[in-house]
Amino acid sequence: MDCNQVFQFKFNRLIVVFALFSAFLLGSPRVNAQVDTLHSAEKSHGETAEKKKFEIGKFALHHIADSHSWHVIGEKFIGLPVVLYAEGKVVTFNSDDFKGDDDAKVVVEKDGQRFVKMHEKIYFASEAANEHGQYVALNEAHHAENKRPLDFSLTKNTCTLLLSVVLLLVVFISVANGYKKRAGKSPKGLQSWLEPVILFVRDDIAKPNLGHKYERFMPYLLTVFFFIWFNNMLGLVPFLPGGANLTGNIAVTMVLALTTFLITIFNGNKHYWKHIFWMPGVPVPMKIFLMPLELIGIFTKPIALMIRLFANITAGHILVLSLICLIFVFDSLWVSAASVPFAIFIGGIELMVAFIQAFIFTILSALFIGMAVEDHH
Numbered sequence: 001m002d003c004n005q006v007f008q009f010k011f012n013r014l015i016v017v018f019a020l021f022s023a024f025l026l027g028s029p030r031v032n033a034q035v036d037t038l039h040s041a042e043k044s045h046g047e048t049a050e051k052k053k054f055e056i057g058k059f060a061l062h063h064i065a066d067s068h069s070w071h072v073i074g075e076k077f078i079g080l081p082v083v084l085y086a087e088g089k090v091v092t093f094n095s096d097d098f099k100g101d102d103d104a105k106v107v108v109e110k111d112g113q114r115f116v117k118m119h120e121k122i123y124f125a126s127e128a129a130n131e132h133g134q135y136v137a138l139n140e141a142h143h144a145e146n147k148r149p150l151d152f153s154l155t156k157n158t159c160t161l162l163l164s165v166v167l168l169l170v171v172f173i174s175v176a177n178g179y180k181k182r183a184g185k186s187p188k189g190l191q192s193w194l195e196p197v198i199l200f201v202r203d204d205i206a207k208p209n210l211g212h213k214y215e216r217f218m219p220y221l222l223t224v225f226f227f228i229w230f231n232n233m234l235g236l237v238p239f240l241p242g243g244a245n246l247t248g249n250i251a252v253t254m255v256l257a258l259t260t261f262l263i264t265i266f267n268g269n270k271h272y273w274k275h276i277f278w279m280p281g282v283p284v285p286m287k288i289f290l291m292p293l294e295l296i297g298i299f300t301k302p303i304a305l306m307i308r309l310f311a312n313i314t315a316g317h318i319l320v321l322s323l324i325c326l327i328f329v330f331d332s333l334w335v336s337a338a339s340v341p342f343a344i345f346i347g348g349i350e351l352m353v354a355f356i357q358a359f360i361f362t363i364l365s366a367l368f369i370g371m372a373v374e375d376h377h
Helices: 009-027 056-064 156-181 190-235 250-267 270-277 284-329 333-373
Strands: 069-073 076-079 081-086 089-094 108-110 113-118 121-124
Touching: 056 284, 069 156, 081 113, 081 121, 089 108, 089 113, 156 190, 190 250, 190 284, 190 333, 250 284, 250 333, 270 284, 270 333, 284 333
Parallel strands: none
Antiparallel strands: 069 076, 081 089, 108 113, 113 121
């Protein structure tokens, strides 16, 4: 295996492109598609002091959502930089200025502008607080009506993305240098650990689907496989440097799927496009019928890639959190005798799923690209 070709500079450039594009999408308020249904109804004015029912859904969704702070361990959090574009100005401060409040009750004043945070979204603060002490106006559905500045903050997901890029660069530059120094010799150290996985991607994913053209796309396939795998594993760590649901963020999976889509359409040969727009060997009426279906299929493939990874990773996290939350729902430690072992079991399965999802995304990407570059027989 000529690993000097595999670990060429294209590999590193692809990782950096993923980071910059995904970081922009994660920071953009218009494209941030992280699942967030935490807009809950506010307490009524005459609410009694009775104990409120524990709601698993809100708790689980809150913990898998993106955040302006990063959980270290226990009750300790790291405040992350907040970068806003408001009224023609770039405003920066630390999220600790909100004092951990996520209920729009703490106002941060910067450069003559006032901001509040509610459900991990930052709004312009109202002039006065409402009857609940919140500096936002709520509509009948209890959603905030205040305007929002453009938010380009370094959130938990964005920081994890950059961290994973640094990790990938350090690991694979080290492995590549190992191949250069030990050409023709048995691998050692980190190189020996990763070589079986690299050979797996080459022999079981790239070659069967791309044939003799596999070397051209190996840098991309290796990048996407290890990027997804490493971030899946980081997402299973409940404290710093993990704890972020990066591959469960649809903005990130969209970038990965979009990259596969662009590689496919720009490398498609004339036979590939002919089978889409004017399929050979079938009657003309059938060609007319099949053409729009095949054209739609070009776009449904990357959409399926995007949703599959996002849904599987998110579902695994929600399941583990839901099992742990049963203790609080039933308000009994006896429930932990069943919920904790099941949560540990599901956590073990998630270790396997982390690898499987990276494998599925990579092999489907190789399959779609292979269909586009396949020679005419």
